[in-house]
Amino acid sequence: xxTVSEVALEVKRSQRALARASGAARRKALLAMADAIAGxxxxxxxxxxxxxxxxxxxxxxxxxxxxxxxxxIEQMAEGVRGVAAQADVVGAIVDGWVLGNGIRxxxxxxxxxxxxxxxxNRPNVTADASALALYSGNGIVLRGSSSAINSNRAIVAxxxxxxxxxxxxxxxxxxxxxxxxxxxxEFMQLEGVIxxxxxxxxxxxxxxxxxxxxxxxxxDGDGNCHIYIDRSADMEKALPIVANAKMQRPGxxxxxxxxLVHADIANEAVPLLAGVLAGVExxxxxxxxxxxxxxxxxxxxxxxxTEFLSxxxxxxxxxxxxxxxxxxxxxxxxxxxxIITEDIGSAGRFVKEVDxxxxxxxxxxxxxxxxxxxxxxxxxxxxxxxxxxxPLGAEQLTSVKFVIEGEGQVRS
Amino acid sequence: xxTVSEVALEVKRSQRALARASGAARRKALLAMADAIAGxxxxxxxxxxxxxxxxxxxxxxxxxxxxxxxxxIEQMAEGVRGVAAQADVVGAIVDGWVLGNGIRxxxxxxxxxxxxxxxxNRPNVTADASALALYSGNGIVLRGSSSAINSNRAIVAxxxxxxxxxxxxxxxxxxxxxxxxxxxxEFMQLEGVIxxxxxxxxxxxxxxxxxxxxxxxxxDGDGNCHIYIDRSADMEKALPIVANAKMQRPGxxxxxxxxLVHADIANEAVPLLAGVLAGVExxxxxxxxxxxxxxxxxxxxxxxxTEFLSxxxxxxxxxxxxxxxxxxxxxxxxxxxxIITEDIGSAGRFVKEVDxxxxxxxxxxxxxxxxxxxxxxxxxxxxxxxxxxxPLGAEQLTSVKFVIEGEGQVRS
Numbered sequence: 173x174x175t176v177s178e179v180a181l182e183v184k185r186s187q188r189a190l191a192r193a194s195g196a197a198r199r200k201a202l203l204a205m206a207d208a209i210a211g212x213x214x215x216x217x218x219x220x221x222x223x224x225x226x227x228x229x230x231x232x233x234x235x236x237x238x239x240x241x242x243x244x245i246e247q248m249a250e251g252v253r254g255v256a257a258q259a260d261v262v263g264a265i266v267d268g269w270v271l272g273n274g275i276r277x278x279x280x281x282x283x284x285x286x287x288x289x290x291x292x293n294r295p296n297v298t299a300d301a302s303a304l305a306l307y308s309g310n311g312i313v314l315r316g317s318s319s320a321i322n323s324n325r326a327i328v329a330x331x332x333x334x335x336x337x338x339x340x341x342x343x344x345x346x347x348x349x350x351x352x353x354x355x356x357x358e359f360m361q362l363e364g365v366i367x368x369x370x371x372x373x374x375x376x377x378x379x380x381x382x383x384x385x386x387x388x389x390x391x392d393g394d395g396n397c398h399i400y401i402d403r404s405a406d407m408e409k410a411l412p413i414v415a416n417a418k419m420q421r422p423g424x425x426x427x428x429x430x431x432l433v434h435a436d437i438a439n440e441a442v443p444l445l446a447g448v449l450a451g452v453e454x455x456x457x458x459x460x461x462x463x464x465x466x467x468x469x470x471x472x473x474x475x476x477x478t479e480f481l482s483x484x485x486x487x488x489x490x491x492x493x494x495x496x497x498x499x500x501x502x503x504x505x506x507x508x509x510x511i512i513t514e515d516i517g518s519a520g521r522f523v524k525e526v527d528x529x530x531x532x533x534x535x536x537x538x539x540x541x542x543x544x545x546x547x548x549x550x551x552x553x554x555x556x557x558x559x560x561x562x563p564l565g566a567e568q569l570t571s572v573k574f575v576i577e578g579e580g581q582v583r584s
Numbered sequence: 585x586x587t588v589s590e591v592a593l594e595v596k597r598s599q600r601a602l603a604r605a606s607g608a609a610r611r612k613a614l615l616a617m618a619d620a621i622a623g624x625x626x627x628x629x630x631x632x633x634x635x636x637x638x639x640x641x642x643x644x645x646x647x648x649x650x651x652x653x654x655x656x657i658e659q660m661a662e663g664v665r666g667v668a669a670q671a672d673v674v675g676a677i678v679d680g681w682v683l684g685n686g687i688r689x690x691x692x693x694x695x696x697x698x699x700x701x702x703x704x705n706r707p708n709v710t711a712d713a714s715a716l717a718l719y720s721g722n723g724i725v726l727r728g729s730s731s732a733i734n735s736n737r738a739i740v741a742x743x744x745x746x747x748x749x750x751x752x753x754x755x756x757x758x759x760x761x762x763x764x765x766x767x768x769x770e771f772m773q774l775e776g777v778i779x780x781x782x783x784x785x786x787x788x789x790x791x792x793x794x795x796x797x798x799x800x801x802x803x804d805g806d807g808n809c810h811i812y813i814d815r816s817a818d819m820e821k822a823l824p825i826v827a828n829a830k831m832q833r834p835g836x837x838x839x840x841x842x843x844l845v846h847a848d849i850a851n852e853a854v855p856l857l858a859g860v861l862a863g864v865e866x867x868x869x870x871x872x873x874x875x876x877x878x879x880x881x882x883x884x885x886x887x888x889x890t891e892f893l894s895x896x897x898x899x900x901x902x903x904x905x906x907x908x909x910x911x912x913x914x915x916x917x918x919x920x921x922x923i924i925t926e927d928i929g930s931a932g933r934f935v936k937e938v939d940x941x942x943x944x945x946x947x948x949x950x951x952x953x954x955x956x957x958x959x960x961x962x963x964x965x966x967x968x969x970x971x972x973x974x975p976l977g978a979e980q981l982t983s984v985k986f987v988i989e990g991e992g993q994v995r996s
Contacts, residue, residue, distance in 0.1 A: 191939075192937065271956075279974075284969050284970070285939070382775070382798050388970040408992070409992030412992065412994050420994075519989075527603075527697070528985065530986035531985060531986070531987055531988070533989045533990065534991055535994075538994070539990075540986070540988070544683075545986070546683055556800060557697065557779050557983035561983050561984055561986075562985075571973050573939075573973065573974075574941060574974045574975075576942055576943070576947055576951060577931075577944070577945045578944070578945065578951075579821065580820070580821030580824065580947070581951070582827075583832060
């Protein structure tokens with residue numbers, strides 16, 4: 173088996189040619205990748221079948237994430253085409269100015285270099301991440317889970333075939349086939365080779381990255397998201413938004429986990445909420461229990477801090493906007509936080525004072541997603557503040573370079 | 585003594601008021617800080633005198649960095665005023681767009697939260713870093729060296745007095761007085777409290793941050809900077825630029841360490857270079873030795889990788905632009921790299937293909953500095969690619985927040 177550092181060094185070597193390639197050449201490579209993935213559908217399905225057969229110890233949700241079918245493979249190819257449809261980010265001028273001495277300064281977007289992604293069961297990450305990395309001029313080193321190794325091998329083979337067909341070096345996409353913990357640790361410590369490591373997975377993976385990684389990382393963290401229903405809220409907006417944010421896809425990070433309701437409207441709002449949340453288990457504070465005793469159980473302190481990722485919703489009555497902001501500051505994970513209000517002052521304060529990757533006014537938290545926000549696709553959603561916050565698209569996989577041009581100027 | 589986490593938590597608590605303060609209020613606080621530093625000049629000098637008396641094991645360069653005098657204190661105050669003279673970065677809209685469903689999306693600059701700075705002898709970092717952090721709405725936790733503890737205490741006392749006078753909470757600036765290694769490690773691991781840690785110092789400090797830090801970091805790394813003199817170079821530009829980049833202040837990171845000369849012009853260029861580099865020790869390759877045998881000694885392999893930080897210059901003859909780019913890729917540290925050329929094609933390729941925080945055309949590497957580039961001041965120069973690359977000013981101490989506004993939209 174090729175070692176971790178051999179895989180990564182091959183990607184690093186190959187990336188220099190990619191960095192020189194034009195936007196048109198990178199777009200062509202993505203379209204060829206998409207065709208190659210679609211064309212390899214039966215080989216990928218066979219490999220995925222092997223993974224599904226061998227899977228042990230995975231729960232139904234994990235098995236569902238691992239499973240591929242013809243429609244999911246077509247979606248994978250479409251996702252790659254979606255990235256290629258975006259404007260090119262490489263070489264874009266961020267800003268520029270002229271110094272008093274005549275020197276021109278500009279900041280230009282450049283690829284980060286080599287992106288590392290360490291992830292769990294979803295094979296579609298293999299295609300999405302490769303497309304975003306390559307389109308932004310980066311090489312990519314992938315390290316999926318052992319449960320998806322056959323699927324990932326087949327997808328990477330297709331991707332590489334597409335890249336080769338388009339005339340770029342296939343070596344820009346590397347797959348670490350050693351799925352041991354030691355290999356993961358070695359991956360996280362490839363200083364000078366991996367320019368940015370993005371872990372996508374559960375708490376254990378994130379903790380291990382925080383502890384072991386010595387290369388720069390972007391953390392795709394938890395989403396304990398809130399919706400605050402202000403005193404002035406229009407319930408005709410609030411009810412569909414809460415239902416959408418909780419029930420459309422409860423297992424994802426931008427689903428809502430706690431709804432905060434202003435005390436002045438709680439007697440009307442809480443029963444209406446219960447009405448639209450059919451099949452959702454409600455865990456409320458004491459006041460909520462008084463209003464809908466037959467529908468709610470008492471929330472524990474731990475519930476406020478829990479990302480349920482299922483049809484469970486915590487509901488709390490708050491006395492004021494301040495108390496709502498305070499609750500979010502205490503329990504939120506800095507992912508997506510929404511206010512439903514008709515009051516411009518409340519909206520303004522919420523937007524300014526809530527510290528999160530995304531703050532929303534009168535819209536569902538489910539919109540916090542690279543595809544939904546028009547960014548083509550995403551390699552994850554950053555909950556950290558450094559480098560990139562929120563959905564990570566192609567632009568977020570770039571750095572800037574100062575370009576400084578003069579005619580012989582020296583510093584005095 | 586107050587513990588590390590007590591210092592940091594007090595800063596975190598105080599920062600929320602700062603985040604709500606207007607740009608005018610933050611500017612006023614900086615001007616009051618500057619006045620307070622200037623007003624406390626004699627107290628700061630007394631404290632610095634204690635540090636100088638107690639100093640042991642410091643070399644002359646380190647002692648020089650530690651030493652304050654009335655003029656240096658005035659420069660410190662002026663530096664703070666320079667930051668206040670910049671445009672406010674907090675709340676600036678980075679970009680924005682409208683989705684097909686009518687939702688408005690914008691990305692807005694927000695403070696990172698709490699900045700940590702860990703540094704060595706220079707007491708002026710205390711003032712510069714505090715000014716940049718506060719102006720961008722951040723709290724700051726400072727951890728200087730034990731050799732500068734009295735100076736730092738006096739400067740922080742003045743800064744806090746200024747902030748209080750301006751009506752903002754003095755708690756936004758915290759000083760860790762425990763200068764033990766254990767305290768440093770605890771500081772580097774204050775997850776959820778320190779949003780960004782910036783180490784400023786030598787290799788040992790950077791290695792310890794890479795190894796121990798679990799909070800996000802921005803590395804202010806080494807500067808093994810190059811100037812490539814192209815075949816088409818105008819020597820009337822090249823000579824003053826090399827002299828300036830090597831001799832004006834050899835001990836800093838943006839000074840040049842290696843000059844690469846195109847073979848076609850080496851016989852004329854190398855003696856001219858030797859002529860303007862009076863007092864500079866030249867370590868050349870074999871060809872350089874043949875041209876100026878009386879002036880140069882033979883460079884070792886290690887010399888190409890060395891940041892001399894003194895009046896020593898490595899000189900190598902290269903056959904082509906490609907070889908120059910390859911040399912820089914091999915030995916450079918991604919700081920500042922310059923080309924001297926009259927050929928637009930060579931300039932274009934150098935700018936595109938050299939991977940560094942700053943690439944320069946026909947200008948001295950010494951311009952790669954926040955103050956020189958019109959950014960007010962700098963808290964360091966990042967040689968990493970994530971988040972910020974190059975000089976770190978107030979803007980680089982911000983993050984972005986997605987603000988998403990609708991009228992009840994839900995995801996379908």
